[in-house]
Amino acid sequence: xxxxxxxxxxxxxxxxxKEYVAEAFATxxxxxxxxxxxxxxxxxxxxxxxRGAVALSSGTAxxxxxLRLLGVDSGDTVFCSSLTFAASCNPILYQGAQPVFIDxxxxxxxxxxxxxxxxxxxxxQSGQLPKAVIIVNLYGxxxxxxxxxEICNAYxxxxxxxxAESLGATYRGRSSGTFGAFGVYSFNGNKIIxxxxxxxLVSDNLEALEKARFWATQARDPAxxxxxxxxxxxxRLSNVLAGIGRGxxxxxxxxxxxxxVVFQRYYDALSHIEGLDFMPEAxxxxxxxxxTAVTVNPEKCGxxxxxxxxxxxxxxxxxxxxxxxxxxxxxxxxxAYYSHWPxxxxxxxxxxxxxxxxxGSSLTEEExxxxxxxxxxxxxEA
Ligand SMILES: *Cc1c(COP(=O)(O)O)cnc(C)c1O
Numbered sequence: 029x030x031x032x033x034x035x036x037x038x039x040x041x042x043x044x045x046k047e048y049v050a051e052a053f054a055t056x057x058x059x060x061x062x063x064x065x066x067x068x069x070x071x072x073x074x075x076x077x078x079r080g081a082v083a084l085s086s087g088t089a090x091x092x093x094x095l096r097l098l099g100v101d102s103g104d105t106v107f108c109s110s111l112t113f114a115a116s117c118n119p120i121l122y123q124g125a126q127p128v129f130i131d132x133x134x135x136x137x138x139x140x141x142x143x144x145x146x147x148x149x150x151x152x153q154s155g156q157l158p159k160a161v162i163i164v165n166l167y168g169x170x171x172x173x174x175x176x177x178e179i180c181n182a183y184x185x186x187x188x189x190x191x192a193e194s195l196g197a198t199y200r201g202r203s204s205g206t207f208g209a210f211g212v213y214s215f216n217g218n219k220i221i222x223x224x225x226x227x228x229l230v231s232d233n234l235e236a237l238e239k240a241r242f243w244a245t246q247a248r249d250p251a252x253x254x255x256x257x258x259x260x261x262x263x264r265l266s267n268v269l270a271g272i273g274r275g276x277x278x279x280x281x282x283x284x285x286x287x288x289v290v291f292q293r294y295y296d297a298l299s300h301i302e303g304l305d306f307m308p309e310a311x312x313x314x315x316x317x318x319x320t321a322v323t324v325n326p327e328k329c330g331x332x333x334x335x336x337x338x339x340x341x342x343x344x345x346x347x348x349x350x351x352x353x354x355x356x357x358x359x360x361x362x363x364a365y366y367s368h369w370p371x372x373x374x375x376x377x378x379x380x381x382x383x384x385x386x387x388g389s390s391l392t393e394e395e396x397x398x399x400x401x402x403x404x405x406x407x408x409e410a
Pocket of ligand 1: 086087088115164193214215227
């Protein structure tokens, strides 16, 4: 193992962030909230083009608050993309509601309008429509929002966009995360920009965002003594971390450019290999290529995605399978699931054959050449 470990998507921090953090220390504004939080919210909202934003301790917290704002409660059902990270749907359980999982379409790997339609038809027949639909935008790419929203609007069901992985991406020229009633971003350490840990809720509904702020700061009634009429949470982002976020937001466009260059290098070096296919970039939008994801056809490549992953691991290179779909998770085993084709699931296949490659914006050309050689060798020697 000659080389230093090459990570999937490590944090990429610059000097600007340090200045903002130093400012927070210099003014003793280390405690929760403060000027960086307010500025970060304004700057994020301006960047994505939403009327407002609330800075939170995580993307998961943002999803939780969005569900509660939409009145999701025990006994309700919520539709959610199946091919995603568990944080997309765990907050449904926090609220005591039941998720119903929707498959991906092959064109974008995101929620299938076909599957969504069938799920709505089935629920209409059983007499219970979902309270909300969580549409996830995977690996830097927006879902096909127009047909998805058309279906949801026809049933009058609001949409939460989980854009934790798609900050900076666009759909028909508009920012991913701004199409639903609420949008969610994450600034976790592995995301395209990071505050070490953090998230945000965006919306054009400023009143709802004010309510989210209230719940996220322990739902303290306006009284000098500590008085509570509603259940709250400790979900706000600290002023120090918001300082990091402000610096990171300023370099977001550079980070997107760098990730797309990483993707293009993989594509140029590997796309000629029969049976190795890249996650498509659907014509309706522009992906950030947060992670470069491929599928490996074992019949054509002679190796499985897992075997390539193991070969990379032996060279001290981190890679990951595509998300294990939620309908296959032990925790969600008994939840309803609607596949893209009536008899065939897309997300099962993507999970079985999918592989995410090191895609960090700080990945050097030399490091990437090592990754590429390792993949070529694993396939050539199969
Ligand atoms: C990272 C992620 C989240 C959760 O964000 P946190 O800030 O880590 O809580 C939610 N959904 C998706 C799809 C994610 O990738």
